[in-house]
Amino acid sequence: MYQELGERLFSKNLRIGLGGTEINDDIAQTALNEPENFWYFNNGVTFISDGISRTLRGGAGADHVALTVSNGSIVNGAQTTSTLGELLELEGGKDALSRLKCLVRVLEIPNDETEFSTSVTRFNNSQNGIGVKDFVSLDPFQQELRRGLDREFAISYIIRSGEDYGDNNIPTVSLQEATVALVACGTSVDNAVRAKDKISALWRDTNSEPYLSIFDKSRLTPLALYKAVEANRAIERFLKTRMMTHSFMSQIADYDESLDQGVADRERAVATHGNRLFSFYVLTGVNIWREEQSISEFKGKLKDFDLSDPFENFVETVFDRYGSSYKAPLFKNRTKCANILSALPSINLGIS
Template identity: 30%
Template sequence: MNKQADLTFKDLQSEIKELSSRFNRFKDDDLFVLWFLRAYITETEEAAADAITGGSNDKGVDALLVDHAAQCVFVVQGKYRQALGSKSEPRSEVMAFLDLAAFLNSWPDNDCMAYLKTADEAVAERLREARNAVQKHGYDTRLFFVTTGKVSPTVRDDAMTQVRQVSKKARIEIIDSHRAMLLFRDYLDGVAPPIPSADLEMEAGAGIQVNGISQRFDHNTGVESWVFSMRGAAVAEIFEKSGLRLFARNIRGYMGEKTSVNQGMVATLESEPEKFFFYNNGITIVCDAAERKGAQGRDLLRVDNPQIINGQQTTRTLAAHAKLAEKASVLVKVIVVPRDNNQRDGFDGLISAIVAGTNWQNAIKQSDLMSNDRRQIEIERAFRKVGYMYLRKRQSKGETRRAIGRGQYRVITKEELAQAVAGCELDPTIIRSGREKLFSEQYYNTVFPNSDADFYLPKYWLMREVSWSSKGKPERAYAKWLVLNSLWTRIEPLLRGAHRLRSFRKICESQLRDGVVPLSKVIDLSFIEALRFFRDSRGSGESAIDVSAFFKSRKGLEKEFSKFIKAGPESRRKTFENALVAFKAAVDNFES
């Protein structure tokens, strides 16, 4: 399919440079920290940018975020070295950063006041707010030392020990060059920010006897697996804490309660919850690491960077009926996938195979399997920047409404986008044979060659205008893909350059009369000519071809249509050319 080469440090540098186009007030070092915040902590770039401190006398605080929802203070120090893994960070710098854990948690007020005397006032004010959140409201403390260099194991262990001694609610994570590149890959794959960890509580008690759990380690692949049961309420609690990020690697969104499978789960919860375990396929979770722990008499499996890749419908249904879920049990499979290097094939190949092999209760389409392809994620991000919500995952309408808010984005599905590109670029018979075919290996890279919004959106809007012109007119509906293909061939040369492409998009978005009227005339003339072409070419008598069959099954029809137009009367061609000239003038004269 759309295979990407293994990531290099240059790819990360390019991503950080791209951030400067939107946040040009920051230097590269700050942009690196901004990227880390977005990749690992915050939901938006704007929240990450607000956390950046910048300037001198910052006490080693490059970013500080007080997250009231998570009841946590995040403090980041970044080291953006220009050669990946080439420099070892000095022990003194790492240990000096740890003073912030003591400042927030344990130092007396007098010591804190003395510490802030030499700090930049803006940084000092943020630190006071953070200390207040920790001291008076019990917020957790999370320190992150992030570098594209190296940190020795000894320094790492000593730092973690020292922070634990300050407070049980304080932790430090040291992200080195290797870990940073893994985060970068997750970021590009749409798993950002990830869920650092989750505790899966194994089922016990309440009349249930569990004689151990199944743990398996494959020495050939390095893959470790765990299989056990959980109470439905415990599964619901994980979703309540983690939210939709838990399903970032899932190929679909939530399909809603109206599907037959989800309705069946609700019915089981209501009438015979004790049998839910037997009827349900269970949940499959992939993660980076897993460790069995005990806490307050509970048996837990702590998983790092967990993702539910099969069982979203089950998880969401249990969460929506948490009270009923208390009496239900679910089978859980946890797979620890090794990520010792930055290569995609082993990790992604296994994830894809697991997804395809386990998601069968709701039918999987070819387009579903491509929903987490990196190109789809890149398109989603590019579209968001120009005000479009790109739905790369199949989901319910209610889920979509929750995602976009009220009137904030225009919505396009990946299937619609595929139709628009294929309709403009490929033989019309291909698109009329079914849009799922466009996600096959044969056509995918042709339909989705890049992530440039200016490549896709003009085609999408032309498809919209052509479709609108065919509504309520059956013959036009059959001819629309031929008309779209023919029109794009004529219009594309008039839209050369990013400025014209964007002007055309904005004319269509705003339905500007000076632009859409000449465009509508061009479209109407094309439909009239296409139906003339059909009547001239369909034959007569018993051998006459039906309008549907004519436009659906004949390959190379667009070439025949082009010849038909050229062979037609000069007056008709002149009328069409005049309409094109008026359309081009509207695009050229458009002022955004």
């Protein structure tokens, strides 16, 4: 039918075939390389028609039924149908299709039931979006970290969207917070920029980089993860306090001409948009890996470090290099972020 009718087969659908998208490529690869698994991996197709007649081939006990469909349209499954249709032109495509099974629902909806027909189309194409992050929870290593944080520190590790954070008295760590913290304590500027620009890029494939370097199962332990999170939280607390202080200073600036409002505005802009890069600047390479060093010892050393001078140097360097640049896109530019870091003195937190 798709070969004969083309896009007219999707006349009542929200979309026609989108061509070579990432998802459609996955559909094609499954069909070609694992046709026997297509039934399990694909959601199938929903087809509506205002009239259907059926004829049993070979009598009442026959397995095959001939359907005659009038005024029909696919309302969900345009990508599946168009992608499979294109396989007919590929080498091995016909053979794969002959071994493939796909669920198809054929719904008869009378012509005067237009409102119901519209609702079928709408709700078959409505779902809560599945983000890249949601697939990370399938990684067994994330489950291992979750059990370890709960067992060793009574910390709830939230790795799935919609999970209940539970009792407010129970400490929690989210997957996003863990990722940002590990990136800040890592050595990759690229990852630090991605954490600000598009963090989902760090989770896109749990079987390749950069995910495997961030969540390095060969050495990442629940203790190391907890240390990274606490270190990054210390940076975030400092920036929040700094911004609150400047907010208060702004309120009284009109009454005291000696206060430099420009300094406050510059620091606020950098604290808001450059928080990920500043965390990376301060924490990059920090030793979170010593298992003999307890979390309380680690946190104690963090308290002894004053971040005021590093932050002021950071702000000054940002404005010296890129004072006229808008700060939001600035900290999403890998080259510019690397230039900022190269102009800064190295920092030693004294945590080893």
